[in-house]
Amino acid sequence: MNKNSLVVDLHMHSTSSDGVLSPSALVDLNAENHVDIMALTDHDTLEGLSEAREAANRKGIRFINGVEMTASWEKKVLHIIALDFDPENLSLKQSLEDLKLQRLDRAERIAKKLQNIGIPGSLAGAQKYAREGLITRPHFAQFLVEAGKANDPQEAFDRYLGRKKKAWVATEWPPMEKVIDTIHHAGGLAVLAHPLRYKLTASWMYRLLTAFKKTGGEGMEVVCGYYTPIEIKTSVGFALRFDLMGSVGSDFHGHSLYNNQPGTCSPLPDSLTPIWSLFKDL
Numbered sequence: 001m002n003k004n005s006l007v008v009d010l011h012m013h014s015t016s017s018d019g020v021l022s023p024s025a026l027v028d029l030n031a032e033n034h035v036d037i038m039a040l041t042d043h044d045t046l047e048g049l050s051e052a053r054e055a056a057n058r059k060g061i062r063f064i065n066g067v068e069m070t071a072s073w074e075k076k077v078l079h080i081i082a083l084d085f086d087p088e089n090l091s092l093k094q095s096l097e098d099l100k101l102q103r104l105d106r107a108e109r110i111a112k113k114l115q116n117i118g119i120p121g122s123l124a125g126a127q128k129y130a131r132e133g134l135i136t137r138p139h140f141a142q143f144l145v146e147a148g149k150a151n152d153p154q155e156a157f158d159r160y161l162g163r164k165k166k167a168w169v170a171t172e173w174p175p176m177e178k179v180i181d182t183i184h185h186a187g188g189l190a191v192l193a194h195p196l197r198y199k200l201t202a203s204w205m206y207r208l209l210t211a212f213k214k215t216g217g218e219g220m221e222v223v224c225g226y227y228t229p230i231e232i233k234t235s236v237g238f239a240l241r242f243d244l245m246g247s248v249g250s251d252f253h254g255h256s257l258y259n260n261q262p263g264t265c266s267p268l269p270d271s272l273t274p275i276w277s278l279f280k281d282l
């Protein structure tokens with residue numbers, strides 16, 4: 001089969017991080033949308049993988065282990081998607097454990113800042129939305145909407161949670177190079193998530209992609225749920241220029257901030273090699 005004709009979605013979230021659907025409900029939605037190959041890529045956790053894998057096996061969907069890892073590079077925060085790795089790998093597990101502690105610490109500091117500006121109870125409020133999962137900023141955003149402090153999650157980011165806003169806290173995430181190494185040691189592939197979302201100038205984008213490629217990163221997301229056709233075209237140009245493989249991901253969360261349905265992205269343009277051509281047993 002022509003690998004580009006498969007419906008592939010390698011970026012989405014469940015309740016194990018900041019998505020609204022449980023891993024198995026998320027798989028059901030992928031089945032409804034006729035997805036052939038899916039990866040669950042929760043932020044910094046592997047928690048949902050086994051439930052999702054079982055559900056995908058039942059539905060006949062090819063399931064790929066994934067996780068969206070937070071990394072830093074030149075004082076910028078990046079997301080790196082790890083795909084097709086060994087989830088039992090000890091150094092990967094340790095890195096994710098460290099990230100979990102960092103996220104907890106960040107959540108506590110955000111809550112303290114909100115408290116200081118007269119918004120108490122946000123840690124418990126955000127945890128309610130995170131359920132058993134890690135607290136992320138979208139959970140705080142949902143709490144702020146519930147508390148009447150913002151009309152919608154985007155406004156909560158614009159007023160409180162975004163960079164340099166009232167409840168912004170700086171966090172030292174692990175360096176990109178270390179994250180890519182960890183992914184490789186676990187037998188996985190490293191894909192730079194949504195490169196155009198970091199709002200880099202062209203020269204910064206060149207520096208980032210040069211560094212990413214030099215460190216051994218294999219691919220970049222070329223088609224994202226929220227990219228316009230022009231952005232896809234720009235991304236294709238970068239992938240070709242830096243000889244990176246292409247990936248496709250809706251980044252579906254299921255809430256109003258990111259509600260791009262799984263499996264509905266445009267197909268990867270033929271000019272690029274799909275990252276899934278490197279998957280084991282495909």
Ligand SMILES: [Zn+2]
Nearest residue numbers: 068079193194
């Ligand atoms: Zn991301």
Ligand SMILES: [Zn+2]
Nearest residue numbers: 011013068251
């Ligand atoms: Zn994501």
